[in-house]
């Protein structure tokens with residue numbers, strides 16, 4: 001019997017003009033030393049939207065008045081199994097940016113992103129997100145290297161279907 005994938009949210013706060021994105025330097029655990037959006041695993045009974053909002057608040061102190069679900073990452077490796085990452089943009093953000101136990105936040109100019117010290121797959125799918133597409137991206141890994149990738153643009157309503165399937169009890 002196939003095991004359920006481990007689910008995560010990851011959320012990227014944007015400045016009002018869309019030219020800057022807030023990333024966090026992971027201070028502990030998986031992905032330590034890498035820049036990423038803010039996120040983690042849902043708590044029992046929590047929807048993916050709720051998970052994204054909670055992780056945003058916990059890890060950098062912000063709240064999103066406009067939460068946009070923009071993509072899903074489907075990742076598999078023999079070592080780590082299946083992972084599904086629900087990707088969000090946070091727009092119209094409120095609150096003060098704070099450093100947390102888990103993340104050291106810093107604003108970056110979107111046009112200057114180098115992908116240095118990010119997850120390997122980030123340089124493959126972040127450009128799709130940053131161009132404003134909604135997408136499903138599949139990655140397969142062997143020994144930490146990407147051996148297969150496919151990034152498909154999808155309609156927002158397809159993402160809504162995936163989200164509601166996950167949120168079914």
Ligand SMILES: Nc1ncnc2c1[nH]c(=O)n2[C@H]1C[C@H](O)[C@@H](COP(=O)(O)OP(=O)(O)OP(=O)(O)O)O1
Pocket residue numbers: 008009010011029030031036037038039040041042075083085102119
């Ligand atoms: N390749 C890969 N593996 C795992 N996680 C990710 C990636 N690429 C990514 O972008 N991510 C994202 C998904 C999540 O936002 C984080 C990982 O979550 P993590 O902080 O380890 O989650 P929790 O264990 O739930 O952390 P707590 O916040 O509960 O301490 O990276």
